[in-house]
Amino acid sequence: MSTKKSPSLFRQGIASEVKLFFLALLCVVLIIVDANWSFLEPVRRLSSTLMYPFQRIALWPKDVVNSVYDWSKFVTQTEEQIRHTESARIENARLNMRAMQMETENVQLRRLLGVRETVDVPSVAVEVLYTPAHPSKESIVLNKGSIDGIEPGMPVIAEGGIVGQIRRVTPKTSEAALVTDDKTSVPALLKRNGIRVLVFGSGQPGQIEVRYLSLDVDIKVGDELVSSGIGGYYPAGLMIGEITSIETNSAQGFVRAIVEPSAHPDRHRHFLVLLHTPIEEIDETALLED
Incomplete structure (x- = not known):
């Protein structure tokens, strides 16, 4: 005598909706328990430790880009500061030289005025x-x-x-x-x-x-x-x-x-x-x- 199986439409068992309900209820219970007694803290630590290398690998391109950007910004700022410093140094040297030239010219002009007084000629x-x-x-x-x-x-x-x-x-x-x-x-x-x-x-x-x-x-x-x-x-x-x-x-x-x-x-x-x-x-x- 052959054994006949019931069609899948008429299979017996727990309904999917019930399973979903119990899973949701379990999640809520776990959240409440963890919030009050940190029940899942060891699990979180273990998962964080296991995932850390993968997180660093995932963040490595971003870190490289940030490092290159920071280095480029530092070099640009340094070069700009050097240019400003050099320009200021050159300008100060020019002003000092001009001041010395003017002082020398003033001395010579005063001497010329003295010569003019000694020469009886217009x-x-x-x-x-x-x-x-x-x-x-x-x-x-x-x-x-x-x-x-x-x-x-x-x-x-x-x-x-x-x-x-x-x-x-x-x-x-x-x-x-x-x-x-x-x-x-x-x-x-x-x-x-x-x-x-x-x-x-x-x-x-x-x-x-x-x-x-x-x-x-x-x-x-x-x-x-x-x-x-x-x-x-x-x-x-x-x-x-x-x-x-x-x-x-x-x-x-x-x-x-x-x-x-x-x-x-x-x-x-x-x-x-x-x-x-x-x-x-x-x-x-x-x-x-x-």
Whole structure:
């Protein structure tokens, strides 16, 4: 006799709804028990311990991204701080240099005012605009011209003495040939003994010379030269320079003296242009007494 099974539709057992109800009730009971007596705390600890490595692995990409972002932000901020610090340092250095330059210029201007009081000739203060790029000429371009009364031939002086002579003039600028220019000459006296000489530019910066002196001339290293006033362009008594060496050419029968100019136009920006030099008899005795 065969055994017949009941169709699944008529199977006996606990209904799904009942199972769900009891499971839900069990969950509620467990929640209440755990809330009051921490019944499931060991289970939670164990599960947390077992899951921690997997949590770290899952969070590793995020940690890497955050670390890279923080490092990049730190580098950017550091570079910006370095730039700001360097800019501030450069600006402070520039301001300090400018302050020193202004102080130097103020000192020179005060000295020029003192020179103006000692020279009985009208003058105008000028400032160097630039130095022309002439390989064979020693000159400077000044910021004042004919509208300020400047004319060719007028002398340019500084607190140290003669700087040069106005060569060309425009309404608002003028060009001065320095005493070192090889086309420049200044009638002079040896301050020690009154010997008249003529000082020429050598064409080299920082050097002028006295040429064609006789072999028996009374001249020595350290002698100072001043303008004689002969010719009317330069007032008498202005410092020209000091003899630094003497060269004797016995074969040709003359002596040449190398002179260091007393004025240094490469070190200053402000000078005086003497607007008028009257031509008159020069008292050489008074020059020697000075």
